Amino acid sequence: MALKPTEEFTDEDDANLYKNAWNSFGISDVMLARFPEYKALKGKGSKFTVWEKREIKFWHYLAWFDPDFLRGSVELPGDMSCDLSDLVEEQDGKFYLRKKITERDCNRIIAEAFKLCASVVPIHRELMYNPETYEGQIEIITTPYYHPILPLIYSTNSARICQPGTPLPTEFSYPEDASAQVAKAIAFYEDIFGAKPYGFWPAEGAVSEDIVKIMVENNILWMATGDGVLSKSTPAGLPVYQPYRVDSDKVFGDNDPSDAMAVVFRNTELSDKIGFKYQLKTGEEAADDFIRSVIRFASPDEDRLLTVILDGENAWEWYRLDNDGKQFLNALYRKLSKLTREGKVITVTTAEYILGNPKRNVPPHPVSSMREIEPLWPGSWINANFDTWLGEPEENTAWEYLLTARRELEKSGIPRPEPASFSPPEGTKQFYAYRAWEEMYAAEGSDWFWWYGADQGAPGGDEPFDDAFRSHILGVYEFAKKAGAEVEVPNFPSILIGTPSTGGGTMAQSGNMVSVLFTCDATSVDVPDAIYIVGDKPELASWTPNKVKMHDDGTNGDEKSGDGIWSIEIKFPENTSVQYKYTNSGKIGVWSPGEEFPVANRQIFVRDDGSGKMLIRDTFGKM
Known part of the structure; x- marks a missing residue:
């Protein structure tokens, strides 16, 4: 659309420009305020002239350029430069158009954006630190190729440790896929940078004991995650200012370097200061506060490694007193450089810290010398678990689709x-x-x-x-x-609850009915009358409790009369998502007494075990 003449815009183009959910006004209020003419267009809302629509698509691109490019010429690799100061001028920290925008200007802004994108890899390649020559300034790491939650690809049942009581989908367990995601990322990295990565940020900092072997087999030296994972790992009480050794075995104390790697943990306090706390500070104020926070960790007795990991795309667009965080970053690097010269705070890459750099007097800190964590807690940098990606009905249904x-x-x-x-x-x-x-x-x-x-x-x-x-x-x-395979393509309806034709995320694949035998072990509770089952299907009384009675009399699928294990057999279409829970001897429509997890529901995805049946074994009050 930026390259298409605005006078030729269709209704669909107009909708994409300013009506649809993801339109050209999808920008933070803080950023928008720096471009008053752009903000005024958003305020108008609709009925734009051709000229105004041309300006909207122009601003859509220009507003995301680093302010340095708006203020003057910036040198780029390959004898290129970018200078947009002939298009806008700065007044009191805000930018205004110098001229009426033409289609040629819109074409140019795309070309300038392309130049910047084309410069990203060359700039980073030039700055890369080489542990063999000790030259370079930055370490570039990578992440699993399609950004999966690696421990869940290995096995969704790993969530049983960090999310006890959470309803889980049918186990998805493909370690070979997890390994492929890592190997693909490394191959892509090597193709771009001409070297293999030393470090890895597992997507969302999601780690587990299981994935260590995959990392080691792919020659990864270190990985990172959140300090919440550290707080739940064993041994307890380990400080966040050290890296630790993890290995692929389950034995504490085994110091075999061939299956070990380092893991560093995000310092939440320092990271969140930059990401979320400095938005209302000036650059100098923020930099001074950060330096004070860093120095608090210093010790004359040992080297300590502080790891700062940002939620990268979210920080700078919200800095109200410091456009793009430029003043803060310049002040921070200036102060850190001074402290490095004084030998008080040394900035290092993680590989540099582990392998050492004699040119900068950084001693090696081998993985074998690090304190061992055994086991590594399964979880991510968010909540030290996986509940953002697994456990809710929609999420679990998506995993069932994936497994199918x-x-x-x-x-x-x-x-x-x-x-x-x-x-x-x-x-x-x-x-x-x-x-x-x-x-x-x-x-x-x-x-x-x-x-x-x-x-x-x-x-x-x-x-x-x-x-x-x-x-x-x-x-x-x-x-x-x-490719020649004989496969029947199912219909995968929308998973979103409340979306028309979802059927609660049911796949309309066939008319095959599966006899599901629900069994509920209630031997640990007193059952005055009976155990009842209730759920989101008419066969389960559509969430009206104490209507569908289970059996402990040797009938209706119950195996043994009077053994405290209550059973009921109900038929559902194959590939149906079913949510349910149990109640105990209550009145119709009354939930109490019931299971003690009122917010969460049990969930199954109906699958034929090959005999037209499916067996569910539950324990009352436990998930």
């Missing part, structure tokens, strides 16, 4: 491509096989699961993420068919 597609892909016999390989020639069966696996890996990404459930909500609505996730799931089948 993954099983079909494996059943199809299409061989998995080498993770480090690149795409075969387009149009060949090998190409379509490659694409089927790529769609699978993409569907394993974390962001789809992030937006499902009530705990997160996109400002423009969750529908685009739901559509994207299901398009990847369907892509697995579509490319598998083109």
Whole structure:
């Protein structure tokens, strides 16, 4: 649209420009206030002239440029530069147009954006630290290729440790996919930078004992996560200002370096100061406060490593007194440089700290010398668990969709491509096989699961993420068919609860009915009358408690009369998501006495075990 003449805009173009959820006014109020003419256009709301629509698409790009480019010429690699000061001028910290915007200006702003994007990799490649030559300034790390929550790809049951009592989906467990996501990321990194990475940020800092082996096998030296994970790991009470050793075995005290790596933990206090606390401070005030906070950790008796990890895209656009955080960053680096010269605070990359740098008098801190954590707590930097991506009904249904597609892909016999390989020639069966696996890996990404459930909500609505996730799931089948596999493509309706035709996230795949036998062990509680089951389906009384009575009399699927294990057999369509819970001898419509988790529901995804049946074994009051 930026390159399309504005006078040719269609109604659809107009909707994308200023009406739809993700439109050209999707920018923070803090940033918008720095461009008064842009803000005035947003305030008008609609009925824009052609000239105004041209300005909207221009501002949409210009507002995201670093203010340095708006103030004058900035040198770029390859004898290029970027200078937008002929288009805007600064007055009292705000930018105004110098001229009436033309289509040529809109074309130019795209070209300038392209130049900056094309400069990102060369600049970082030039600054990369090389542990072998001790040259360079920054360490570039990577993350699993499609940003999956790696421990959950390894096994969703890892959440049983960090989320006890949370309803979980049918186990999704594909360690080979987790390994492929890591290997693909490393191959991509090496293709771009000409070297292998030393460090890894597992997506969302999600770690577990299980993934250590994958990291070690891929020659990763260190990884990072949140300090909440450290606080729950063993041994307890470890300080956040040290790196630690983790290995792939389950034995404490084994110091075999061949299966070990380092893990560093995000200092939440320092990181959140930059990310969230300095928005109302001047650059100098923020830098002084940060330096004071760092020096508090100093010790004359030992080296300490403080790890600052930002939620990168969120910080600078909210700095109200400091455009883009420029004053803060310049002041911080100036003060840190002075402290480094004085030998009080040494800035290092993590690989530099571990391997040492004699040119900067940084001694090595080998992984073998680090204190061991055994076991490493499974969790992410958010809540030290995985509840953002798993546990709510929508999230669990998404995992069931994923499992259905993954099983079909494996059943199809299409061989998995080498993770480090690149795409075969387009149009060949090998190409379509490659694409089927790529769609699978993409569907394993974390962001789809992030937006499902009530705990997160996109400002423009969750529908685009739901559509994207299901398009990847369907892509697995579509490319598998083109690769020669005989697969039936199911209908995967919207997972979003309340969306028309969702059926609660039920896949309309076939009319096959499955006999589900629910059993509830109530031997540890007094049962005056009976155990009842209630849920979100008419067969389960549509959430009216104490209507559907279970049996402990040897009938209706109950195995043994009077053993305290209550049973009921109910038929549901295959691939149906069912939410339910149990109550104990209450009156119809009254929840008490019931299970002691009023907010959470149990959930199953109906699957045929091959005999037309499915067995559920539950314990009253425990999930």
